[in-house]
Amino acid sequence: MRAFNHINAATLDGASDALKRGGAVALAGGGDLLGALKDDIFPTYPKTVVNLKSIPELEYITAEGDTLKIGALTTLADIARSSVVTENADILALAAGRASSPSLRETTTIGGNLCQLPRCWYFRKLNNRFDCARKGGDRCFAVTGDNRYHSVFGGAVFETAPGVKRTCVAVNQGDLAPVLTVLGAKLKTTERVIDAGDFFGVGVLTATVLNCGEILTEIQIPINGARKSRYKRFAFRKSIDFPVINLAISVDGENNYRICLGGVAPVPYIAAQAETLLAGRAITEELAEKAGLAAAEGAKPYEANSYKVQLIKTLVKRELLAF
Amino acid sequence: MPMETTRVGTSLKTASEQAAATIAAMPAYPKSIRCPICQRQCLTYAELADHYAAEHPDSVAPVAVTLNVNGKACALIFEPHLTLKHVLQFHLGLTGAKEMCDRGACGSCTVIMDGKPTLSCNILAAECEGKVIQTVEGIAVIPKWKPLIDAYCKWDAMQCGYCTPGFLVAAKVLLDRNPHPTEQEINEALSGNICICGTQPRHSQAILEAVLVMAEGSDG
Numbered sequence: 001m002r003a004f005n006h007i008n009a010a011t012l013d014g015a016s017d018a019l020k021r022g023g024a025v026a027l028a029g030g031g032d033l034l035g036a037l038k039d040d041i042f043p044t045y046p047k048t049v050v051n052l053k054s055i056p057e058l059e060y061i062t063a064e065g066d067t068l069k070i071g072a073l074t075t076l077a078d079i080a081r082s083s084v085v086t087e088n089a090d091i092l093a094l095a096a097g098r099a100s101s102p103s104l105r106e107t108t109t110i111g112g113n114l115c116q117l118p119r120c121w122y123f124r125k126l127n128n129r130f131d132c133a134r135k136g137g138d139r140c141f142a143v144t145g146d147n148r149y150h151s152v153f154g155g156a157v158f159e160t161a162p163g164v165k166r167t168c169v170a171v172n173q174g175d176l177a178p179v180l181t182v183l184g185a186k187l188k189t190t191e192r193v194i195d196a197g198d199f200f201g202v203g204v205l206t207a208t209v210l211n212c213g214e215i216l217t218e219i220q221i222p223i224n225g226a227r228k229s230r231y232k233r234f235a236f237r238k239s240i241d242f243p244v245i246n247l248a249i250s251v252d253g254e255n256n257y258r259i260c261l262g263g264v265a266p267v268p269y270i271a272a273q274a275e276t277l278l279a280g281r282a283i284t285e286e287l288a289e290k291a292g293l294a295a296a297e298g299a300k301p302y303e304a305n306s307y308k309v310q311l312i313k314t315l316v317k318r319e320l321l322a323f
Numbered sequence: 324m325p326m327e328t329t330r331v332g333t334s335l336k337t338a339s340e341q342a343a344a345t346i347a348a349m350p351a352y353p354k355s356i357r358c359p360i361c362q363r364q365c366l367t368y369a370e371l372a373d374h375y376a377a378e379h380p381d382s383v384a385p386v387a388v389t390l391n392v393n394g395k396a397c398a399l400i401f402e403p404h405l406t407l408k409h410v411l412q413f414h415l416g417l418t419g420a421k422e423m424c425d426r427g428a429c430g431s432c433t434v435i436m437d438g439k440p441t442l443s444c445n446i447l448a449a450e451c452e453g454k455v456i457q458t459v460e461g462i463a464v465i466p467k468w469k470p471l472i473d474a475y476c477k478w479d480a481m482q483c484g485y486c487t488p489g490f491l492v493a494a495k496v497l498l499d500r501n502p503h504p505t506e507q508e509i510n511e512a513l514s515g516n517i518c519i520c521g522t523q524p525r526h527s528q529a530i531l532e533a534v535l536v537m538a539e540g541s542d543g
Contacts, residue, residue: 003383006403006449030445034406035426049404051450077439101515103440103493104427239514240428 001037004046008054012190012215015050020213023047028073029108031100032116040127042205043135052111058217063088068221072111077102079110088223091179091231091248098233099175101240111216113176114187114199115208118266119242120150120170133166136204142169148304149173149244149263152312156202156266168266169302172200172207177268178248178260179231180219188218200267226253230319234311245308247315251323255280259295259316264308271295274316283320292317338472342419342463349415352398359385359402368400388452392417393461399448407451408432408443411458419459419488423517430516431489434458440496440515459488462495470536471495471529478529482520490516494530503534 009015018024025046027033033049036042052058058073061082068088070079079085080097099105099113117123122130122141131137137160142150147169155167180187180196187194191214201209210216229250233243246262257278259271274294281287292313299309336344356365360379365371368387375384385400392415399414408425411417411434420443423431427445434443435457462468471494474480481487490513497504497512504512509527518526 001404001406003402003404005383006386006447008450027447030447031427034445034447037404038425049447051447053450101428101430102512103430103433103442103515104445106439107441107446240517 001034002040002045004037005048006051007048008051010054012055012217015052015055015215016190016213018048018050019215021048024050026050026052026215028052028112029075030112031104031108032112036117036124039124041124041135043128043131052215061085063223066223068223070110070219070221072216072218073109075106076100076108076110076113077105080105089179089183089221089229091229091250092176092183092221095175095179095231095233095246095248098231104240110176110219113174114180114219115210115216116174117205117207118168118170119173120168121146123170132168133160134168134170134202134204136160138166140166140168143167143302146304147302148307150302150305151265152299152301152305152308153265153269154300158202158204160204168202171263171265172267173242173263174268175233175243175246175262178246178262180221181260181268181270182229182248182250182258183221183227184258185222186220187216188220190215190217193220197268197270202266224252227251228323230322232315232319234315245311245315247312247319249316249319249323255282257320259291261295261312261316264299264312271316273297278320283323285321288317288320289313291320338463339466339469342460345416345418345460346393346395346464349392349395349397349417351395353400353414356400371400386449388449390415390448390451390456391454392456393458393464401448403447403449405448406444407434407441407446407448407456410448411443417458417460420492421485421488423485428517429486429489430493430513431486433489433492433516435492435496438496438499440493459492462491467537468495470540471498471533474529474533474536475526478525478532480522480525480529481518482522486516486518486520490518490526494526494533498530498534498537502537504530506531 027049058071060071061084062069063084076096076099080093085093122132123134130141133140151169151171155169157167160166185196187199231248233246235241235243243263248260250258257275259274261269274291277294278291295316296309296312356371386403387400389398420434421431423429425444427442432444433440436454493513506527509530
């Protein structure tokens with residue numbers, strides 16, 4: 001890492017102001033940012049790192065009425081161990097307990113997990129070797145390059161500059177993103193409250209729709225006693241690995257399914273066709289297989305990642321039958 | 324009978340003696356305060372800060388931080404972008420936590436911070452003020468944990484030994500939280516550590532034996 005100014009933010013407003021000044025990045029658990037700084041992947045090295053961990057009262061887990069509230073600085077290990085989370089949103093505890101490794105989970109936070117940058121190897125290449133679209137460059141190298149871990153549902157089109165549209169096919173590989181999407185979570189920031197399904201976005205050096213200086217503060221999950229849910233991650237290694245694909249499914253008392261896949265599209269992919277197919281019906285083996293096909297409907301894999309389409313079909317079918 | 328295998332190196336010191344010597348050599352105050360850019364000698368941190376403001380206004384000034392490492396408070400002056408791993412090694416002389424991947428993916432640099440296993444390569448030292456930090460040296464000097472180190476030597480749970488301190492620290496945290504772990508719980512607790520030599524199966528053997536020895540010791 002090269003030198004940067006380090007600010008311990010005392011309040012959210014102070015942190016927002018420091019971030020808005022430009023050349024500044026926010027640091028929570030450090031699982032994502034410190035690696036990015038060591039690899040020097042940013043087009044311009046940040047002048048200032050704003051430490052959010054010094055802001056008090058952002059680390060809590062409470063169940064108030066019909067809402068489970070989790071502070072953005074709560075570590076993944078605390079979420080995985082919490083009996084409150086296990087009782088009210090078991091797949092969140094499960095997914096938090098599978099992310100990265102035991103010692104990393106003790107420091108990395110839920111807010112950081114949701115805001116993490118993509119793990120595309122062109123984007124992450126040492127010393128900013130590839131000036132890709134996601135960094136404001138001209139092209140996405142993965143489209144014609146090695147795209148075995150990239151999107152199978154096409155790229156995301158976004159503006160790198162006013163009027164300049166570019167595509168990025170890197171996926172959102174976070175463990176918690178699909179889980180919070182199917183649980184219908186609301187994410188509270190310093191400026192507004194955003195549905196988890198709308199929170200993730202694609203932009204230059206960002207994987208969320210947060211504005212400059214906007215900070216995620218709280219995750220609010222509706223508690224529903226009749227809800228059942230499942231989470232499955234497929235990764236090449238059990239520990240210290242990002243999922244190639246992960247899948248969260250929840251179903252309420254009236255058999256309304258919510259299915260969300262991570263690792264297949266630039267933002268967590270809601271399998272709407274499969275949800276429509278399953279609505280109000282009891283699961284049979286035939287229906288589960290059809291739902292798997294429906295979830296993969298519209299997939300356009302690149303040269304090296306068609307295996308992900310088969311993974312989608314199989315995982316959706318298996319997890320539906322496992323309810 | 325004390326096991327010969329606990330003797331390390333050619334100094335004929337036991338692991339705990341060597342660790343105690345390393346901890347005793349940790350400087351409680353910086354020996355000299357020098358400007359890292361122009362090597363100018365300063366007497367106090369305040370003088371260094373003034374010197375930076377006057378001479379190097381565009382550079383990042385070092386910060387003064389007191390770290391509580393292995394029960395010793397150490398006042399340090401370093402640049403804010405340094406990781407805890409770097410400061411432990413180059414400012415305090417603690418070489419137990421090893422740098423392997425430097426990305427939080429291998430566990431070789433694990434230390435204990437406030438009772439939790441923490442990757443020292445993945446945390447800024449400037450953010451560790453007020454935390455209770457224990458490294459593998461701090462574990463080696465506690466007689467309670469001698470059976471664990473002996474068991475690691477007896478079962479030869481290492482080849483090149485580079486990753487071993489990280490494993491030992493992770494094992495200590497596990498035994499603190501759960502004094503009687505099953506083999507599966509051990510494997511889960513050590514799943515954040517990577518040994519490229521492939522000694523993983525030996526670790527659970529060593530820890531299971533250490534658990535037995537420690538239980539006997541506490542009964543007597």
